[in-house]
Amino acid sequence: MAGDHIRxxxxxxxxxxxxxxxxxxxxxxxxxxxxxxxxARAEIWPPYLFPSPLTVLSTLAVGVRKGVFITxxxxxxxxxxxxxxxxxxxxxxxxLLIGRIKALDETLGxxxxxxQALPSIxxxxxxxxxxxxxxxxxxxxVVLGALFSITLGVEAGVxxxxxxxxxxxxxxxxxxPALYTQVVLPAALPAxxxxxxxxxxxxxxxxxxxxxxxxxxxxxxxLQYGRDLNDAAQVMAVMVMIIIVGVSIDQAIFAPFERRVxxxxxxx
Amino acid sequence: MIERTVGExxxxxxxxxxxxxxIPGGIPLRIAGVSKIFASRDRAVVALAPLDxxxxxxxxxxxxxxxxxxxxxxxxxxxxxxxxxSGAVWADGREVRGPGIxxxxxxxxxxxxxxxxxxxxxxxxxRQAGMPAVGRAQTARRFIDLVHLSGFEHSxxxxxxxxxxxxxALARALAINPAVLLMDEPFGALDALTRDRLxxxxxxxxxxxxxxxxxxxxxxxxxxALGDRVLVFxxxxxxxxxxxxxxxxxxxxxEDHALVDLSAAILAVLHQHGGINGR
Numbered sequence: 001m002a003g004d005h006i007r008x009x010x011x012x013x014x015x016x017x018x019x020x021x022x023x024x025x026x027x028x029x030x031x032x033x034x035x036x037x038x039x040a041r042a043e044i045w046p047p048y049l050f051p052s053p054l055t056v057l058s059t060l061a062v063g064v065r066k067g068v069f070i071t072x073x074x075x076x077x078x079x080x081x082x083x084x085x086x087x088x089x090x091x092x093x094x095x096l097l098i099g100r101i102k103a104l105d106e107t108l109g110x111x112x113x114x115x116q117a118l119p120s121i122x123x124x125x126x127x128x129x130x131x132x133x134x135x136x137x138x139x140x141x142v143v144l145g146a147l148f149s150i151t152l153g154v155e156a157g158v159x160x161x162x163x164x165x166x167x168x169x170x171x172x173x174x175x176x177p178a179l180y181t182q183v184v185l186p187a188a189l190p191a192x193x194x195x196x197x198x199x200x201x202x203x204x205x206x207x208x209x210x211x212x213x214x215x216x217x218x219x220x221x222x223l224q225y226g227r228d229l230n231d232a233a234q235v236m237a238v239m240v241m242i243i244i245v246g247v248s249i250d251q252a253i254f255a256p257f258e259r260r261v262x263x264x265x266x267x268x
Numbered sequence: 269m270i271e272r273t274v275g276e277x278x279x280x281x282x283x284x285x286x287x288x289x290x291i292p293g294g295i296p297l298r299i300a301g302v303s304k305i306f307a308s309r310d311r312a313v314v315a316l317a318p319l320d321x322x323x324x325x326x327x328x329x330x331x332x333x334x335x336x337x338x339x340x341x342x343x344x345x346x347x348x349x350x351x352x353x354s355g356a357v358w359a360d361g362r363e364v365r366g367p368g369i370x371x372x373x374x375x376x377x378x379x380x381x382x383x384x385x386x387x388x389x390x391x392x393x394x395r396q397a398g399m400p401a402v403g404r405a406q407t408a409r410r411f412i413d414l415v416h417l418s419g420f421e422h423s424x425x426x427x428x429x430x431x432x433x434x435x436x437a438l439a440r441a442l443a444i445n446p447a448v449l450l451m452d453e454p455f456g457a458l459d460a461l462t463r464d465r466l467x468x469x470x471x472x473x474x475x476x477x478x479x480x481x482x483x484x485x486x487x488x489x490x491x492x493a494l495g496d497r498v499l500v501f502x503x504x505x506x507x508x509x510x511x512x513x514x515x516x517x518x519x520x521x522x523e524d525h526a527l528v529d530l531s532a533a534i535l536a537v538l539h540q541h542g543g544i545n546g547r
Contacts, residue, residue, distance in 0.1 A: 167349050168379035172393035172444060173369045182395075186383040265382050266426025 051233035060237040069222070069241050076207060076219040077245065079135070083142025084203045091147050091199065095154020095192075096180065105155075112151050120145035120206040124213070138210040145206030146199035153195010157188025189261055197254050204246055219245070294326035294480030295370065295447040297346065301355030304341045314505035315341045318355060321499070321508075325360075325447075326478035330491035332534065333501025339484040342506075343450040346482065347373040359448065369393065371448040372441040376456045378433035380425045386412060386436050387421040393444035411439040414473070431462035435469075442473070448480045456485070464522060467493055471519055488531045488538070493520050498534060502541040510537040 033053050040052035047055070063069035098109045123144045127137040161184050169183040185192070211220020219242050226234030261267075299321040306313045316338030323329050331339045344350040346357050348367040357364040359371060372393075380389050390408040399407070412418060415435035425433060434454050441449060455463045471494060474481055485491050491498045492514055500510035512534055516526055 164375060164377060164379045165381060167344075167373070168375065168381075169392070170367045171347055171349060171369075171373050172440070173367075173396035174392075175396070178396060182392075183381070186381070189383060264424050266424065 048230055049232050051236065055233045056236045056240065059231075059233040060240055063222075063234070063237055063241070068217070069238070072217050072219050072222050072238075073241060073245050075217060076211065077249075079138055079142060079211075079218070080203060080207050080249075083139045083207065084146050084200060086139070086143045087146035087150055087199060087203065088196075090143070091150025091195070092154055092192075094147075094151045095195070096158055096184070098151065099155040099158025099188075100184075109155065112148050112155075115144075116148040116152060120202060121209040124210055127210075128213075133213060133215065135216075138207065138214060141206045141210045142203045146203035149199035149202055150192075150195045153198065154188065154192050156195070157191030158184055160191065161187045190265060190267070193254075193258060193261055197258075200249070200254065204249075208242065293447070293478045295360035296325045297321075297323040297448065297480060297482075298358040299323075299342070299346065299355070300358075302342065302345055302352045302357060303354045304338060304345065304350070305353045317505040317507045319506075319508065323480055323482065326480055328474055328481040328483065328494055328496050330495035330498045331482060331484045331501060332486065332488060332491040332498055332538070333506065334486060334503050334538075337501040337503050338506030339501055340452050343373055343452050343482060343484055346448075347371050347450050349373065369397065369444050370446055371450060372444065372446040373450040373452060374434075374437050374441055374454045376453040378425075378430075378437040378454075380433055380436055380440070382425045385422045385424055386417060386428070389425075389436055390440045390443050392440060397444060407443055408439075411443045412436075414442070415439045415469070429462075430458050431466060434458065434466060438470070438473075442477075446479070448482070451481060451483045453484050453486070455490070456487075463490070468519065470494065475518065488535050489522060489527070492516075492527050492531045492534065493522055500534060500537050500541075509541045510534065 036053050040047070040050055040055075044050070051059075060069070094108070094112070098104050098112065120141055123141050124137070127140045131137040131140060165183055165187050166179070169179055174183060208220045208223075211218045212224050214221050219238060222238045223235055223242075226232070226238060299319060301318045301320060302316065303314070303318040304316040306315050315336075319342065321329075331342065333339055341350065345352045346359075346364065348364050348371065359368070364371075381392065384392065387405070387408050390411055391404045394404045394407055409418075409421065412421060415438055417432060417435055417439070420428065420432065425436075428436065437454070455466050458466065467490060470481075483491070483494055492512075495512075495514050498510075498512040498514060499508050500512070501507065502509045512530070514530065516524065516530070520527060
């Protein structure tokens with residue numbers, strides 16, 4: 001009976017605790033938008049250069065309703081999936097090989113480390129020369145954007161696999177491919193995950209950079225189009241769209257994956 | 269306290285007897301002239317001086333000595349995880365050339381896989397052997413039950429205490445039905461109470477399965493409580509400097525006078541050769 005009195009009270013304090021950061025966040029964004037609106041209304045800069053948040057929002061709404069933004073986003077996501085997918089396969093293979101074979105580490109490993117220092121957008125001119133301004137050039141840049149981060153993440157994870165796990169696994173009869181798929185890779189998962197996350201964010205950046213030059217409908221191309229029209233509201237609306245897509249991918253794919261790994265490993 | 273623990277430790281052995289397929293019995297081991305030298309940058313360290321040892325099938329031999337006397341190296345060599353610089357190991361008459369599931373090594377750190385829950389850790393060896401999923405799950409549950417961890421099947425490693433981890437490691441090793449258990453200070457990192465309990469459980473599992481066990485420890489009392497035979501090692505390079513056949517009746521009681529006296533005698537041999545204090 002006593003519990004009946006205590007429990008609701010506890011639940012209220014708990015939810016209030018949980019709500020507080022969200023309330024702060026909400027207040028922050030409301031204040032930010034208000035400041036923006038005030039600055040826009042003051043017309044210090046012409047509206048076509050510094051639109052009000054409401055204008056940006058309505059441009060976003062129109063873009064989404066007419067389907068242009070959605071189509072553009074789908075085109076970008078498709079390129080990202082293809083490019084990142086290729087990086088994933090190549091990066092996992094390369095990382096495993098470099099992590100396990102000393103001769104490859106000394107040769108290919110140093111090359112990967114060097115190429116990682118090169119911002120992936122620097123590949124774009126070369127890609128344009130090789131492939132022309134087309135789909136393949138953009139995907140090429142995306143692949144190279146993610147590849148080295150993923151490779152280095154996998155390599156680090158594989159190199160740091162505690163020898164004890166390998167000993168125990170071999171002792172229990174694990175051999176050949178099973179040793180890799182059931183021990184080396186899972187043991188490396190936390191490091192691989194951080195490589196995958198970094199790789200994805202580099203891929204996303206490279207994609208946007210590549211699309212700025214592209215002529216086909218896509219998010220990056222819409223940005224450039226907005227600039228050509230002298231329409232800052234469209235540029236900002238597309239920027240919001242890019243943030244939404246980026247955050248969604250992060251939350252839908254990487255956040256649950258990360259939570260799972262942390263839970264299993266007992267990392268807080 | 270210990271009386272009570274002994275009482276609790278009985279049921280598992282009875283249970284093993286009820287599953288006759290669990291019992292393969294141990295196999296004999298012959299170690300002939302096995303030595304190990306570790307080459308570091310500027311010098312060679314002799315970890316293990318050439319050693320000869322015969323272990324009977326089903327015998328429980330304790331290797332006692334200070335840290336760094338090559339006992340662990342010897343177990344790794346017998347397990348086939350390390351190669352010797354000289355000599356050879358024969359398990360049941362066959363020369364050891366690599367790891368095999370007839371000989372399973374248990375580590376001080378338990379070496380469980382953190383990405384697998386208890387159930388799947390125990391299933392690991394069975395999966396490597398190609399056992400179908402249903403049989404795997406059943407066998408794993410039986411051994412989890414044997415080490416008193418029913419209810420923890422879906423726990424992850426970080427959720428278990430040190431003693432529970434060692435129990436899982438033991439279940440994981442027993443599940444693949446090895447003839448030889450090579451135990452490298454498996455209870456070394458545990459508190460005294462948990463350690464006593466696990467010793468008693470190990471003794472009863474051994475009594476029921478008659479597996480050959482090589483048990484490395486630097487705890488004299490543990491060696492005397494468990495072993496049919498205790499081999500005392502000197503510090504680096506490791507050599508056998510004393511051999512004791514323990515004929516005390518089982519199950520042994522840690523506070524038994526005979527056990528305490530024997531421990532004192534063995535401790536004296538250790539001290540005489542610079543063990544324990546040596547490092």
